[in-house]
Structures are given as structure tokens and as C-alpha cells.
Amino acid sequence: MSLPDDLTLLTAAESRVALDNRxxxxxxxxxxxxxxxxxxxxxxxxxxxxxxxxxxSQANSADQRIESGDVSDLTGIPIAxxxxxxxxxxxxxAASKILEGYMSPYDATVVAxxxxxxxxxxxxxxxxxxxxxxxxxxxxFGPTINPWGENRVPGGSSGGSAASVAAREATISLGSDTGGxxxxxxxxxxxxxxxxxxxxVSRFGLLPFASSLDQIGPFARxxxxxxxxxxxxxxxxxxxxxxxxIDVPSFTEKFGADLKGVKxxxxxxxxxxxxxxxxxxxxxxALKQLEDxxxxxxxxxxxxxxxxxxxxxxxxxxxxxxxxxxxxxxRFGNRIEGxxxxxxxxxxxxxxxxxxxKRRIMLGTYALSSGYYDxxxxxxxxxxxxxxxxxxxxxxQVDAIxxxxxxxxxxxxxxxxNDPYAMYLADVFTIPANMAGIPGVSVPAGFSxxxxxxxxxxxxxxxxxxLLGIAHAYEQAAGFYKELAEV
Amino acid sequence: MSLSREDVQHVASLARLGMDDAEIAxxxxxxxxxxxHIDVLSELDTDxxxxxxxxxxxxxxxxxxxxxxxxxxxxxxxxxxxxHNGFFAVAAVLGGDEGGSA
Numbered sequence: 001m002s003l004p005d006d007l008t009l010l011t012a013a014e015s016r017v018a019l020d021n022r023x024x025x026x027x028x029x030x031x032x033x034x035x036x037x038x039x040x041x042x043x044x045x046x047x048x049x050x051x052x053x054x055x056x057s058q059a060n061s062a063d064q065r066i067e068s069g070d071v072s073d074l075t076g077i078p079i080a081x082x083x084x085x086x087x088x089x090x091x092x093x094a095a096s097k098i099l100e101g102y103m104s105p106y107d108a109t110v111v112a113x114x115x116x117x118x119x120x121x122x123x124x125x126x127x128x129x130x131x132x133x134x135x136x137x138x139x140x141f142g143p144t145i146n147p148w149g150e151n152r153v154p155g156g157s158s159g160g161s162a163a164s165v166a167a168r169e170a171t172i173s174l175g176s177d178t179g180g181x182x183x184x185x186x187x188x189x190x191x192x193x194x195x196x197x198x199x200x201v202s203r204f205g206l207l208p209f210a211s212s213l214d215q216i217g218p219f220a221r222x223x224x225x226x227x228x229x230x231x232x233x234x235x236x237x238x239x240x241x242x243x244x245x246i247d248v249p250s251f252t253e254k255f256g257a258d259l260k261g262v263k264x265x266x267x268x269x270x271x272x273x274x275x276x277x278x279x280x281x282x283x284x285x286a287l288k289q290l291e292d293x294x295x296x297x298x299x300x301x302x303x304x305x306x307x308x309x310x311x312x313x314x315x316x317x318x319x320x321x322x323x324x325x326x327x328x329x330x331r332f333g334n335r336i337e338g339x340x341x342x343x344x345x346x347x348x349x350x351x352x353x354x355x356x357x358k359r360r361i362m363l364g365t366y367a368l369s370s371g372y373y374d375x376x377x378x379x380x381x382x383x384x385x386x387x388x389x390x391x392x393x394x395x396x397q398v399d400a401i402x403x404x405x406x407x408x409x410x411x412x413x414x415x416x417x418n419d420p421y422a423m424y425l426a427d428v429f430t431i432p433a434n435m436a437g438i439p440g441v442s443v444p445a446g447f448s449x450x451x452x453x454x455x456x457x458x459x460x461x462x463x464x465x466x467l468l469g470i471a472h473a474y475e476q477a478a479g480f481y482k483e484l485a486e487v
Numbered sequence: 488m489s490l491s492r493e494d495v496q497h498v499a500s501l502a503r504l505g506m507d508d509a510e511i512a513x514x515x516x517x518x519x520x521x522x523x524h525i526d527v528l529s530e531l532d533t534d535x536x537x538x539x540x541x542x543x544x545x546x547x548x549x550x551x552x553x554x555x556x557x558x559x560x561x562x563x564x565x566x567x568x569x570x571h572n573g574f575f576a577v578a579a580v581l582g583g584d585e586g587g588s589a
Contacts, residue, residue: 105562199543212541241548242541310525321502328503330575332566341578342503350505358504362495362514363521365502379528381538386531388539420517421524437542461542 007032008168009484012077012225015171019066019076026066026076030059030120033078037122037169040487045144046154046164048083049090050123062118073228075118080170082161083124084131085216086205087111090121094207095139096129098333098352108205109240110174110216110233117232122170126160129354130324131181131209133157134426137417138356145413146189147485148451152410155185155426158219162189165219167487172229173219178209179312180406180430182217183442187405187454190444190480192471193219194226197461198437199244201230202237210319211242213312213434222481223443223472227251230464246462254469259293262470264457265300265398270429275407278448283404286445286455286474290402293473300394300401304386308432309424311387314367314380315435321364327352359420388436395460400470403429405442405454429456439464443471444480489519 003018004010007029010018018024034052041047055078062076081087084094086104093099107115114121128138136144136159144159146152147167154163158175162185165173175182177195186193194217201216208214218229227250234248266287271280291297329335329348336347353361367376394401406426416423433440438461445455455474459467475481495515499506506514560573569576 102566105558105565198541199545238550242543242545244543244545304531307528307531310527313521313525314528325503329568330577333568335568337578341580343505344578345503346505349503353504358506358510359514359517359521361502361504362498362518366490366494366498366518366522369498369501376525378538379533381540382533382536383528383531384539385536386533388542421521435542 006036008036010171011222012074012171012220012228013222015077016073020071026059026062026120027056029076030055030078033122033170040167040169043145043150043487044147044163044167044169045142046125046160046167046169047080047123048093048095048126048141048160051090051121054089055120055122058118058120062120065118072117072232074114074232076120077171078120078122079114080122080125080161080164080173081111082127082158082173082175084127084176084207085111085174086207087121087124090124092124092207094130095127095141096353096357097140098327098348100334102332104205106205109202109237111205113233125158125164125173128157128159129357130207130320131157131176131178132320132356132360134180134184134423135411135416136160137413138354140354143413146410147487148190149410151412152451153188153413155188155410157181159185161219162186162191162193165189165191165221166485168484172225174216174229174233175219176206176214176216177434178213178316179434180427182219183405183430183440183454183456184427186219186442187456188410188452190452190483190485191219191221192223192226192441192443192475192481193217194230194441194464195433195439196230196234196464197439199242200439200462200464201233202240202243204237204239208323210316211323212319213316223441223468223475224252224255226441227468244462249465251465251468254465255472256469257473259290259295259470259473262295262400263298263398264290264295264470265394265401266297267300267302267305267394267401267403269302269305270403272407272428275404276409276448279404279406279408279453282446282448282453283455286478287402289478290474293477295470298398300398302390302394302432304383304390305432307383308387308435309428311380311383311435312431313363313424314376315384317360317364318367318377319364321361321368324357324361356420384435387432391432391436391438399459399466401458403456403458405429405456409448409451409453433458437461439467441467441471443475445478446480490515490522
């Protein structure tokens with residue numbers, strides 16, 4: 001392999017080979033990313049906290065490990081972490097004023113596993129406050145900019161993680177996905193974004209938003225890199241009783257050149273009013289590509305899709321209102337003193353949380369309050385059953401389901417901030433997978449007027465291998481992953 | 488579904504969220520609008536459907552009740568806005584005229 005002048009052009013898999021062959025060192029690779037960050041970060045603002053000293057020290061240790069032959073998949077590979085994952089050596093703020101300066105006394109399990117592998121941590125990435133949003137504009141510390149358009153949002157909530165990979169400020173990054181927060185920004189920024197099956201990855205140390213929906217997953221420039229990261233962070237963890245005691249495969253075992261014998265479902269419900277013609281055209285071209293690869297396209301029906309958004313906006317805020325009760329200014333975070341303890345809580349939370357977080361706490365508290373619990377919360381749980389049954393029935397006929405990741409490309413900064421429901425619509429195609437707990441991946445699928453379009457593939461629970469096999473075959477045939485943002 | 492100003496103030500109080508008059512008014516309008524969209528669920532007959540709270544096939548995950556490593560007192564208090572003699576410090580909850588207004 002001939003090495004590029006700019007080492008940030010290497011994928012994680014390519015970097016692994018170059019590191020193991022001693023063609024490059026982790027320190028060189030890390031320095032290439034630090035230079036890149038210095039150059040593009042003023043335009044992108046993907047990071048909230050850089051971990052420069054830590055990164056160089058980890059890179060040094062990684063080089064020693066490689067020298068001694070003690071190598072794992074991600075030893076010496078520079079990565080970025082969404083700032084909602086607890087780290088002992090950098091602040092963890094969830095992009096909220098209420099946690100400004102918070103230093104976690106423990107590492108999230110995914111962070112600990114990456115540390116054990118000898119990965120290099122470049123920094124903590126920007127997000128909508130507590131992962132609540134679809135544009136990263138709800139960050140208390142300013143928005144991230146889409147590397148593909150200077151007035152466009154990167155999507156959200158994991159917009160910083162998506163932009164860091166798209167702008168080559170990290171090889172791979174981690175995000176979290178509660179209603180689309182990995183797949184939607186991946187689509188907006190033309191990178192691969194994977195939400196694993198609920199239970200595949202430990203949530204210990206992920207600041208919780210909606211605990212029955214949240215899942216950690218990777219952003220990468222290729223499906224192979226996403227698979228490598230997934231196997232590095234997956235598996236049962238005694239600290240998260242919802243993590244599944246299920247074997248972790250390589251996730252690359254179904255990579256092949258064609259898709260002969262693979263059945264892919266196309267759901268008519270994933271074509272909505274207001275869908276951008278350029279997105280529709282890109283998805284139709286992708287369907288053709290999948291057929292050319294040998295896949296059989298089968299029409300399936302997911303009749304409760306149109307109810308998923310409403311179901312989500314009861315379930316997620318209800319869980320959030322309980323989860324965020326912990327931010328009371330007593331044990332951690334900022335405190336604003338009031339006249340008495342209750343007044344201190346009110347001032348602390350009233351001033352510490354931003355508008356969207358307050359909206360969701362209010363919505364959730366209302367849905368759980370006396371007199372409304374059955375009409376809203378229980379009703380949503382019942383509709384969640386119907387949504388899950390739709391997928392169960394569809395997956396009796398097909399191996400995967402294909403859909404757009406979002407109805408539009410990345411929108412302009414500020415264009416939806418005054419209309420919460422318009423913002424929520426950005427996740428209309430990604431939310432159903434969270435409600436059903438199934439895995440989903442967004443793969444670059446071309447462009448509409450110069451802005452990226454994502455193709456979403458949804459798979460059966462705990463069958464990420466089939467999902468990634470299809471995604472890989474499509475990605476290699478379509479080739480859009482080779483087009484990089486010019487920043 | 489439309490919320491009254493009193494509804495919003497009540498929910499804000501339940502959620503321990505301090506908000507000024509302008510925020511309450513804004514919240515009243517936005518929550519009413521969002522609830523209007525959510526009302527689409529009433530179209531569905533769900534009388535015979537059981538609720539789903541979570542989607543994993545696990546239940547009652549047990550472990551042995553054995554003491555293990557935990558944080559030191561210093562670690563537990565490292566982010567406390569105020570501490571006193573190794574404890575989290577807050578304003579008095581009980582007693583006096585000022586306390587216990589909950």
C-alpha cells in the first residue's frame with residue numbers, strides 16, 4: 001500500500017496495516033489528526049474538549065505495544081468520543097451548562113474497553129444538550145457546522161461525532177442514538193453511522209436520555225471501520241443489566257462482492273409528503289444498485305410507521321423526565337442557591353437546562369402526571385407494541401429493510417430552531433428502529449444539490465452481521481464513500 | 488389538546504423547573520402544539536394491545552449480593568457543589584420556619 005501524504009486519509013483498517021508494518025507510528029498518525037484539527041476545527045467546531053496531551057501519551061504507549069506485538073484492532077488509532085460518554089481524563093458535559101466542568105470519577109464501559117485496546121482519544125465531541133435534538137444547535141456551547149456546507153447543520157444529536165469523521169478530524173467516533181442521533185447526522189455528513197441492536201453495547205457511563213431506546217454506536221468512513229469499532233465495544237457488561245449475554249462476532253463475516261439470495265424489503269410507508277426529490281432519486285438509484293448486486297427487492301408494509309413519531313415524543317420525554325431528575329445541584333453539576341432547598345432545585349434546573357431539554361422534561365412530566373398517564377404514556381407503550389409487531393412480520397419475509405435515512409438533506413442553520421415539531425420531523429424515518437430495538441445503519445448514497453443523502457438499512461435484532469454485509473456490498477459498488485468533504 | 492397557563496405552572500412545579508412568565512407562555516404554546524400532533528395516536532384502537540416498556544428478551548437479571556470496589560469518599564464528592572465533613576451539603580430540609588416548604 002502506498003501511503004498518502006496526509007495520513008488522515010487512511011481508514012482505521014488501512015491504518016492498522018500501516019502501523020503493524022511499521023510504515024507509520026501512532027504518534028505520526030495522531031500528529032496528522034492534531035494538525036488537521038488545528039486547521040479545520042475553527043470552521044467546524046466538532047469538538048467541545050480536545051485531549052491533545054492525553055492523545056500523544058496514548059499514542060506513545062500504543063507504539064510501545066505495537067513494538068512488543070501486543071496489538072488489538074484499535075491500538076494506536078485516533079478516535080473521538082461524544083461528550084455524553086463518561087471519561088475520567090476530560091470533562092463530560094452533555095453540552096449542558098448544568099454539567100459544565102464535570103469530571104466523571106469513572107469511565108463509561110465503551111471508553112474503558114477502548115482504553116484497554118490502546119486506542120488514542122483525540123477529544124470529546126459536540127452534541128445537542130443531553131442528546132436532545134436533530135441539528136446540534138441545542139448545544140449550550142455553540143453549534144457544529146456541516147463539513148459539506150458552511151451554513152448547514154451536521155444533523156444531531158451526535159453532530160460533532162459525524163462532522164469529526166466527515167472532516168477527517170478523527171478516524172472513527174462514537175455517538176449515541178435514541179431516535180436517530182447516529183444515523184441522521186451520518187446521512188447529513190456522508191459517513192457511515194451504525195445504531196446497534198438495543199442491548200448489544202453496554203450503556204454504562206452513557207449519560208441517560210431515554211433508557212429503553214438509547215444505544216451507543218460508531219461513525220466511520222467505511223462499513224468495515226464501523227464493524228471494527230462495533231466488535232471492540234460490544235458484549236455483556238455486568239454494569240449494565242440490559243446488555244445482552246450474546247456472542248460478539250467479527251461483524252465482517254458476511255462481507256462479499258454480491259447480494260445473491262438476499263431479500264431486501266421496501267416499505268411504502270417510508271415515502272412521505274415533503275420528501276425532497278433529490279433524496280427520493282438517490283434512494284431509487286440505490287435500490288437499483290442493490291438489485292444489480294443480486295438482491296431481491298420485496299415490498300413490505302409497516303403500517304404503524306406514521307405513529308412512530310408521536311409515540312416517541314411521549315416515551316422518550318417521559319423517560320428523560322425521570323432520568324434528568326438527578327440534575328438537582330446536590331451531588332454534581334452547577335448549583336444556583338435559592339431561598340430554600342426546593343427553590344435551589346428550581347433555580348438550578350431552570351437556569352442550567354436549555355429550552356429543548358426543558359420542553360422535553362415538561363412534556364414527559366405531563367405525560368406521566370396523574371390523570372394523563374393512561375391517555376399518553378400507556379397509550380404510547382401500546383402503540384410501541386404495534387410498531388414492533390410490524391417489524392416482526394416484515395422480517396419473516398426479508399433479511400433487511402431499506403429506506404431513506406431522512407426525508408431531506410441537511411437544512412440551514414437556524415431554519416428550524418423556532419419550530420420544535422419541524423425539527424422532530426427530521427427523525428421520522430429513524431425513530432421506528434429505536435422503538436423496536438433493531439439495528440440500523442446509514443450509508444453514503446450520493447448527493448442532492450451538493451448535499452449528502454443517506455441510505456438507511458434496518459436489520460433483525462442481533463443480526464448486525466447481515467446488515468453490515470449488505471451495507472458493505474452497496475458501499476463498495478456505489479463508491480460514494482470515496483468522496484470527501486473539502487474543508 | 489390545549490394546556491392552560493395553570494397546567495404549565497403545575498407541571499413546571501412537579502418537574503422542579505424554575506421559569507419566568509415569558510418562558511411559561513412560550514412553553515404553553517409549544518407544548519399545546521406538540522400535544523396536538525401527538526393526538527394522532529387516539530385514531531388507533533389499542534384496547535386489546537399489551538404495552539411494551541422495553542424490547543429485550545431479558546427479565547430479572549440477578550447477581551450475587553457481594554461487596555465490591557466502590558468510590559472513595561473523595562471521588563464521590565469530587566463534583567459536589569458544596570460538601571461538609573465528607574457529606575454533600577444542602578440547605579436545611581426540616582425544621583425552622585424556612586425549611587421543608589415542599
